[in-house]
Amino acid sequence: MTAEAIQVGDPVSAVATPALVLDLDALERNIQKMADFAGNHGMRLRPHAKTHKSGHVAALQRAAGAVGVCVQKLSEAEALAAAGVDDIYISNEIVDPRKLTRMAALAQRVTLAIAVDSRLGIDRLAAAVREAGAQLDVFVEIDVGQGRCGVAATEAGALAHLVASHPGLRFAGLQAYHGKAQHLRSVAEREVAIHHAVTVARTAQAAVTASGLNCPLVTGAGTGSFALETASGLYGELQAGSYVFMDRDYADNEPQRGVPVFEHALFVKSQVISRGLSHAVVDAGHKAHAIDSGLPRVWGRDLEFANGGDEHGILRARGDTLPELGDTVWLVPGHCDPTVNLHDRYVVVRGGLEQGVVAHLWPVHARGCLI
């Protein structure tokens, strides 16, 4: 992308659109709130960096007490390690031997852990780690209701034993994340889903201990449910990530009593480039914000946002009248993680969206890290 001539200290009004704008004041409050929650409940916090993909945000989380970060992909781990993150858990499966060789090399530079859910995956991992002379924490992933990766609870003991049988691999516990539960709208639905997850995880833990192994940790939870995993008494580590930015989708969840409420900290700044009688068109389409969890919400104005394709969003009047040609419109993304992936950098602002100034320009270190 051609560099844009924005500088630290410039007013936010000078930022060309569309741009990914991070409200640093709100970000810091969100990070502190979650750190306080984890601290007050004796939970380890290992935020998922798939949300922010940024060594800078990871450093703020670490400074507030996080033990490290989670990622989903090897190349994310490599990119964040290069950006200074030194404790990374790949909460996902890798079965490609060449990737596992790369991972074993990375394990010699940073503290690394990984999830497994197959004998083949464990054997290949062990071979790569042995070859490199590395050391690795390994979590056995169980399917707690997501219906994606992970084995059945009853298989956890056998896989844990296979892990523990390999020198260089340490059985570190159970990966028990219920992604679908995060987006159930009502507290009651989320309670049912996490009750199920806890039941499955408890069964898996029993299978591990019955087989004579210790189960050091159950790790999981997301922004929509972390208080429920915390209350279970079973989980020891929270992986919530989206709380740092809070997208429209999470904000649409019914809040749970007594659980911290996080602020929107991430926005797409857009501009009206066409104005008809019935609608206005902004220069941010789904190339500027992800739509997998629905469309963005217009921030601070009661306007309908309709999908206008890769490069356009279409606004229609609701409670508020339409903005004029050239006006700035702020969007709250439907889903932060893949929205961040569409941008090369964060424009980080102090003092709010309208009157603030650019405090930092942060690269999205792990943008595009698919492998």
Next chain:
Amino acid sequence: MTAEAIQVGDPVSAVATPALVLDLDALERNIQKMADFAGNHGMRLRPHAKTHKSGHVAALQRAAGAVGVCVQKLSEAEALAAAGVDDIYISNEIVDPRKLTRMAALAQRVTLAIAVDSRLGIDRLAAAVREAGAQLDVFVEIDVGQGRCGVAATEAGALAHLVASHPGLRFAGLQAYHGKAQHLRSVAEREVAIHHAVTVARTAQAAVTASGLNCPLVTGAGTGSFALETASGLYGELQAGSYVFMDRDYADNEPQRGVPVFEHALFVKSQVISRGLSHAVVDAGHKAHAIDSGLPRVWGRDLEFANGGDEHGILRARGDTLPELGDTVWLVPGHCDPTVNLHDRYVVVRGGLEQGVVAHLWPVHARGCLI
């Protein structure tokens, strides 16, 4: 993204997943087919580079007779100009004075054109061009049924006159693209939509000529409808872009008799990383392929693909049995343009997906160009 150690000459089987793989043989056949169609019908061809975002693909199109490319954003124009493309039409509106200053600077290095649909936009454009001492072709965009940018046909004459009144701006004709028509499934529906577009464009052309100006060109059309605009006798230039790659969505359209059929040339290579009894999980989710036009199709196997989130796709058996852990699975993206935007490069192969070799590694020059 951390560099992956793939080299030209390597077998496709060595390409780590997920990867954006371009079948160069199919691409060349698609490019030639569309060039032949345009040539045989006396149409100018200005393919939309929003599909491929690549100076390399643009060069192949140009060598086959294309007059230049379209883009949607200034930064795309800048990136493709830096990659050697010398004739670029920004088929979209820009109203930010700072962007217009950048654009006027670019107009001194390459042949540049732009679309307008407002008096404010024209006045600001004229000021930037005057300041730079540049020269620019300007198309007045009319809304031919898309309901997005563009003025009503009856306003086209007044805007064309305003354009022509400014030294440095040349009124080059009408931008008359009907995006929604491209994705209507039946030929009959597309015929109705393009008949409407042609009627509106004819009215606008009449408004321009009645006001005493010549209307040099009507430009528009996409991969779903280009034969209809061609048959109208009104359009002189085709902007189709997706024909180079052919995504799942376009392939789902009912084909029109006598119109070239294009091949799938773009794929996402993925790998099974988890295998349950009822499903397999591949390492390509909607961070590796866009889902705005629906999910990808599994290529060459009758399997159901379900969305598994940012990093996962979930396969279920249909006519074919499930692939095994570690197997390669090829995906045909639902929509090529935003899929390409998710990747840093094309792995360009000769000799097919299964047995081929890597012929080139092409950067996606205009990836992430939002501004």
